Amino acid sequence: MFTIGEFSRATHLSVKALRHYDEIGLLVPAEVDPSSGYRHYQAAQVPAAHLVKRLRDLEMPLPQIREVLAAPDADARDRVIAHHLERMESALVKTLDTVAALRSLLTRDPDAAIGHRTVPAIPVAVERAVVSWDEAEDWLATAFERLHARADATGPDGAVYEPTFFEQHAGEVTAFVPVASSSDSLGAASYAVAVHHGAFDRLDETYGVLGSYVTTRGIGARGAIREHYLDDSTTEVLWPIR
Numbered sequence: 001m002f003t004i005g006e007f008s009r010a011t012h013l014s015v016k017a018l019r020h021y022d023e024i025g026l027l028v029p030a031e032v033d034p035s036s037g038y039r040h041y042q043a044a045q046v047p048a049a050h051l052v053k054r055l056r057d058l059e060m061p062l063p064q065i066r067e068v069l070a071a072p073d074a075d076a077r078d079r080v081i082a083h084h085l086e087r088m089e090s091a092l093v094k095t096l097d098t099v100a101a102l103r104s105l106l107t108r109d110p111d112a113a114i115g116h117r118t119v120p121a122i123p124v125a126v127e128r129a130v131v132s133w134d135e136a137e138d139w140l141a142t143a144f145e146r147l148h149a150r151a152d153a154t155g156p157d158g159a160v161y162e163p164t165f166f167e168q169h170a171g172e173v174t175a176f177v178p179v180a181s182s183s184d185s186l187g188a189a190s191y192a193v194a195v196h197h198g199a200f201d202r203l204d205e206t207y208g209v210l211g212s213y214v215t216t217r218g219i220g221a222r223g224a225i226r227e228h229y230l231d232d233s234t235t236e237v238l239w240p241i242r
Helices: 004-011 015-023 043-057 062-070 074-107 133-150 163-167 200-216
Strands: 039-041 114-119 122-132 157-161 170-178 189-197 225-231 234-240
Touching: 004 015, 004 039, 004 043, 015 039, 039 043, 043 062, 062 074, 074 200, 114 200, 122 133, 133 157, 133 170, 157 163, 163 170, 189 200, 200 234
Parallel strands: none
Antiparallel strands: 114 189, 122 170, 157 170, 157 225, 189 234, 225 234
């Protein structure tokens, strides 16, 4: 039997961590002295302790580590680990994108050019829904698939976002496709317009430039913001103005 200190040295898990893992039932000592409360571990528990340490190094939550240790077979164990690795890879991609966006802010890429435009009323095929911030991209993709299945587009896809969508991260979004004729239409309005080139998750940079432009000039109008999706990496942003 190892004492808890010896087991700590053998596994590189601190005594504090071992006590915590015992308390939550994750890595229970083989024996606890009923009079002294001293914990003792078997040599056969060393591999499990090493596995716990590796998984904690990978930031796996304790409940999932418990699933790994309790897995009935190697396949079940590997599925839990693979699921966590997929989440880590996804988080890594997001981190790299965020780092690239931060570098862009630090190097101060040139601001988007801004123009004014009065957009006439146009007939459109539309789908509307109250959408949360995190669901918007997937909802738009599905909505555009349905719109193109039932209508022939005469221009680029677009979306209209009500102010509550930005202010509360949930609000009405209208996906639209311009068509030759329809009972639905978008009304005429005046906008300040900027074109965003690049990743969709950096669209806030163009919004910042455009919002600052209309605010400092006192020309901003309360109303919905439009986006036109010119291609996979080009988005036209239209901010309502007086």
